[in-house]
Amino acid sequence: xxxxxxxxxxxxxxxxxxxxxxxxxxxxxxxxxxxxxxxxxxxxxxxxxxxxxxxxxxxxxxxxxxxxxxxxxxxxxxxxxxxxxxxxxxxxxxxxxxxxxxxxxxxxxxxxxxxxxxxxxxxxxxxxxxxxxxxxxxxxxxxxxxxxxxxxxxxxxxxxxxxxxxxxxxxxxxxxxxxxxxxxxxxxxxxxxxxxxxxxxxxxxxxxxxxxxxxxxxxxxxxxxxxxxxxxxxxxxxxxxxxxxxxxxxxxxxxxxxxxxxxxxxxxxxxxxxxxxxxxxxxxxxxxxxxxxxxxxxxx
Amino acid sequence: xxxxxxxxxxxxxxxxxxxxxxxxxxxxxxxxxxxxxxxxxxxxxxxxxxxxxxxxxxxxxxxxxxxxxxxxxxxxxxxxxxxx
Numbered sequence: 001x002x003x004x005x006x007x008x009x010x011x012x013x014x015x016x017x018x019x020x021x022x023x024x025x026x027x028x029x030x031x032x033x034x035x036x037x038x039x040x041x042x043x044x045x046x047x048x049x050x051x052x053x054x055x056x057x058x059x060x061x062x063x064x065x066x067x068x069x070x071x072x073x074x075x076x077x078x079x080x081x082x083x084x085x086x087x088x089x090x091x092x093x094x095x096x097x098x099x100x101x102x103x104x105x106x107x108x109x110x111x112x113x114x115x116x117x118x119x120x121x122x123x124x125x126x127x128x129x130x131x132x133x134x135x136x137x138x139x140x141x142x143x144x145x146x147x148x149x150x151x152x153x154x155x156x157x158x159x160x161x162x163x164x165x166x167x168x169x170x171x172x173x174x175x176x177x178x179x180x181x182x183x184x185x186x187x188x189x190x191x192x193x194x195x196x197x198x199x200x201x202x203x204x205x206x207x208x209x210x211x212x213x214x215x216x217x218x219x220x221x222x223x224x225x226x227x228x229x230x231x232x233x234x235x236x237x238x239x240x241x242x243x244x245x246x247x248x249x250x251x252x253x254x255x256x257x258x259x260x261x262x263x264x265x266x267x268x269x270x271x272x273x274x275x276x277x278x279x280x281x282x283x284x285x286x287x288x289x290x291x292x293x294x295x296x297x298x299x300x
Numbered sequence: 301x302x303x304x305x306x307x308x309x310x311x312x313x314x315x316x317x318x319x320x321x322x323x324x325x326x327x328x329x330x331x332x333x334x335x336x337x338x339x340x341x342x343x344x345x346x347x348x349x350x351x352x353x354x355x356x357x358x359x360x361x362x363x364x365x366x367x368x369x370x371x372x373x374x375x376x377x378x379x380x381x382x383x384x
Contacts, residue, residue, distance in 0.1 A: 177322075177323040179322060179323075186336060186337050186340035186341065187320050187322075187337075188315075188318060188320065188329070188337040188340075188341060189315060189318045189319055189320060189329075189337075190320065190321070191320075191321040191322075192320075192321065192322040192323070193322075193323060194322065194323060195323065212320075213314065213315065214311055214315055214318060214337050214338065214341045215341070216337070216340040216341040216343070216344035216345075217344055218340065218343065218344070278347075279344040279347050279348055280347060280348055280351045284348050284351065284352070285344075285348075
């Protein structure tokens with residue numbers, strides 16, 4: 001029975017009384033709809049029941065209802081029925097999109113403001129269905145199914161939930177090449193290998209120079225690192241080889257930038273002391289001799 | 301006496317072309333790079349030759365001294381015993 005204003009002395013019929021009783025008990029007359037619908041004043045105190053296989057809307061406008069009026073919305077159809085604010089405002093703590101067999105009540109606080117109280121317990125319930133599911137949120141509560149084995153949860157703003165399962169970052173190191181800047185070395189027809197790899201901020205690099213017949217050293221030798229070190233100076237180790245004769249320790253000593261001086265160790269009374277390598281130190285370099293050094297450090 | 305120009309000429313004669321290799325990539329040195337390689341190699345060889353000659357001279361002096369000792373019937377141990 002639609003809301004109406006009774007008058008003094010009015011006599012209600014049995015049908016009217018039954019309808020009033022239904023309304024009082026939360027039932028009331030039902031208006032069936034099969035397409036999108038705009039609420040009218042006569043819907044106050046009734047049930048508007050949508051039944052459509054396609055998505056529909058029920059629009060709420062101002063100046064039709066009074067404070068305290070209610071309209072129950074039910075969706076019987078497979079198509080989602082969305083309660084839509086027309087000229088009135090519609091607030092809810094749940095969702096205004098009603099799935100099949102979902103329902104709720106519009107309660108008017110004024111002629112222009114209403115609150116939708118969802119009746120479907122599932123609206124506030126967990127969406128989780130499967131082992132490993134995560135409870136996330138899009139514009140509504142949402143389920144994120146468990147990822148493949150060994151994947152990790154990763155933030156991704158392009159996803160509806162802002163999350164995705166992705167392969168874990170590889171802990172292996174992939175090597176690539178770099179071209180160092182050399183000081184006091186003219187490679188000529190020598191052969192260089194300059195490769196480095198990173199894992200996070202960990203850097204490992206190798207520099208190897210095999211002398212050709214026209215490779216030459218000037219004064220003390222320096223080369224540059226592939227990536228700047230985080231904390232300035234550090235020491236690297238390697239060897240320099242007088243092929244077929246002997247090998248000598250090679251010590252790389254960085255300055256505060258990316259430049260490394262290559263030194264060898266020299267007996268100096270009690271202790272070994274570093275000394276720069278050059279064309280005659282620690283031996284007279286010739287074809288096929290080599291220097292080989294490994295750097296490990298934290299990058300900036 | 302070998303000069304720097306001699307060594308540069310030697311370098312060019314022995315290396316009419318010069319290929320540098322870095323990370324398996326071959327780069328032919330030409331123009332200024334080629335000239336620099338020959339020049340720097342010549343300078344390095346001069347330094348090495350100078351050192352080699354100094355070592356040879358030192359060794360010659362040592363061997364002459366040992367010959368004198370031997371002629372006197374002395375050895376290095378005899379000199380040590382004398383505190384020399």
